[in-house]
Amino acid sequence: MGLRGSSACVKYLLFIFNLIFVITGVIILSVGAVIQGVYYKYEHFLDNRFFSAPALLIAVGTIVLIISFFGCCGAVKENHCMILTFSALLGVIFILELAAGIAGYVLEDAAVEVINKRMNDSMVHYRDSPEITIVWDSIQKEFSCCGTNNITDWGVVYKNESLPDSCCASFLHTQYSCNVTMAEEHHIRSCHVAVQESVIANAVTLGGVGVGIAFIQLLGIILSCCLAKSIRKHYESV
Template identity: 30%
Template sequence: MGFFTFFKLMTVLFNLLIFLGGLTLLAVGIWVSAAEGSFLRVLGPFSGQGLQFVNVGLFCIVIGAGLLLLGLLGCCGAHKESKCLLLTFFSIILIIFIAEVAVGVVALVYSSFAEEVIRAWATPALQKDYGSDPTVTNIWNTTMTELQCCGLSNHQDFVGSKFVEENGGSLPPSCCRTGGAPCSPNDAERSAVHGCFDHILETLKEQANIAGGIAAGIGILQIAAMVVSMYLYCYLDKRIN
């Protein structure tokens, strides 16, 4: 088997893997977007402002769909020995690779102060929206019930809130060990139910790690695919000339 035939087969193989990787990334993007849609509503105003330009789920969907098309394009270019398709494939995948690196850098930078950002927006949401906004209330109730936690940090997040004022000083039932109403601040203090922040942050980290791991694997495949596609392009260029 000559070098050209070997690289041709490798190009097809890498593009097949890129196609499968794009399909996986697309599925992860849909999953992250579905989970993110619910979680961001929990964070209240942060859902409409802070992540408008850092939407990991949407990014995964767009890149995944693009990789699906690129996988097909690369396979066709290698099979038909088309210089035009190979060059187009190389150029587009290089642009996508640069975009992935840029987003990865942004994600690393923002993850360093994710805790402060979450606390800055979630606590005001509990103070103003919990009990009055059905969506926020239902999501927080579900989160606190399933995770057996209270508020973001603890029951103090509800002290002085609109919910407490409208319910005669009672806190959400999840803030007391008994899980029943009424739940007074003194009962909540004795119960010492932990906050939901650690669970929420862990969920975000798990999603980020999964998406990051898949993106890193696809990035390696992209580099390999660019190398073999450029080799094929140069070989065809020399053969034609």
């Protein structure tokens, strides 16, 4: 005998929620992967804390797609045990998503100090490390910036008025190399500020997605608990 009235309504609401649940899993997985990719572009300027939050979102998104099976099957078959399992797993996911979301907001505060220090530390290796050279040139071209805070930072590397060619607006200099005196040519924006803004924007997105979707999952926990309770009452009355 199937469920009746409001219980049946909860059953179908839970089934519909599971479809939404799958979509949120894809969103979580995608956002985590995209932000992880962005952070890897700046891996020389960030520490491990910045990679843990998006990695957690990727893991949560994958788990969400797997456990949605329990919710769908439990709702369709009216299986009390599967629905309780689904509800318990949702509770774990809820906690993990909140953790990832909060971590995203915490990273926003840590970004300023970490990025500034790591940029200054890596800059001194610009001329002796091909990897650092590529990273700095890429950042300065992408954000049209020069130096950690300003162009004078490169004095530590060149010991004169020279600048990396990536500091200049035009990269087709044939007679002259980029230098401090080329006021109309070189970038004036701080790379520290540019990278910091990008990292913080992604950290806020990370936090918003984690916390926002966590509360959507909370609705699923409530619905699954209501359905499990209805199923139990139904079979106890039979």
